[in-house]
């Protein structure tokens with residue numbers, strides 16, 4: 224993890240001793256005489272959630288809560304985070320959307336050491352780039368629905384830009400999450416296994432049971448939203464209001480637009496401003512009636528207003544990334560193409576499907592080789608009949624073409640590739656080190672949908 228010596232010190236070493244847990248990795252044994260405590264501590268712990276009053280539900284989270292604490296760090300700051308694993312299973316924390324070295328990124332596939340059961344680790348890195356990032360467990364779950372992103376192990380990691388525009392009166396962090404997963408079969412051909420959920424929430428409360436978002440007429444609010452689902456796409460509306468989308472996956476978009484409806488694949492983020500100009504008591508939540516009524520929503524309450532919260536379905540249901548970009552006519556001839564073909568392999572009914580990248584399942588997928596400083600056109604060719612949230616670690620890519628529509632100016636780290644369609648993105652290979660590439664659907668990544676980008680060794684470097 225932290226090979227950076229700023230992260231190793233005697234006080235931390237002693238703290239580790241005091242807690243009776245020392246990860247047997249070199250960073251803890253090379254103690255320094257000068258001590259500094261970590262900036263943050265995350266404790267992986269069992270948590271009991273009360274999404275609705277007096278109904279208790281057990282999962283795993285950070286620091287006794289789920290979501291975990293919101294980490295707010297200025298861009299460019301060197302941040303140290305101690306992770307104590309107080310569970311009986313190995314885990315790891317991934318810093319999603321940060322451009323940091325492989326050995327602290329939080330992926331064992333890239334070479335980050337895992338955090339053993341009852342062990343600890345310190346992660347030290349420079350927080351960048353600015354924007355709405357997040358952190359979450361990055362273990363395989365396989366058939367165990369009490370692991371990884373099926374649990375409450377997630378939280379916001381907001382990296383404050385050096386010059387925060389600040390043209391809003393209040394900001395709110397909203398994570399959309401399903402709980403209590405169970406195995407079911409997929410509607411459609413084959414009866415393959417799929418995951419269903421019994422409970423739904425925004426942050427740690429179901430609709431109607433948490434504190435409302437309290438606003439005043441005339442305010443402008445900033446909503447920083449995350450789909451923390453392990454497997455599900457999410458459509459979100461805000462009765463009586465429109466979202467002005469200003470950033471996707473934390474990155475400012477070229478053309479901010481007002482929309483009625485947001486769509487977020489697993490791990491995607493949307494930052495949207497809303498002008499509070501419709502006094503009342505409203506619901507912001509899932510467009511899907513079942514999931515919203517089962518808890519995926521939050522009440523927005525104007526000062527001085529009373530009554531029951533009102534839901535109205537968005538009038539227009541379209542969502543498309545290029546709306547937030549430019550026409551994308553810039554020269555792209557110097558990009559080296561890398562085709563990545565995604566296919567499903569049906570195994571049998573009541574069994575998980577397997578997934579292939581260029582014909583092979585992880586860990587047998589071929590490494591994708593890139594060279595430092597070069598630009599690539601990644602061609603995500605989804606030949607399956609399901610949409611996939613495609614994620615690349617440690618890098619931000621720019622959308623070039625979405626289902627035949629050229630664009631520029633939308634930069635992301637997860638992109639939803641619709642069924643039987645293609646998305647092309649530009650990647651600048653500027654962060655050497657093993658880099659994980661995968662579908663962010665936990666079940667898909669666990670059953671083959673993963674590959675590793677490798678940087679070529681440059682002669683003389």
Ligand SMILES: [Cu+2]
Nearest residue numbers: 611662664667
């Ligand atoms: Cu997928």
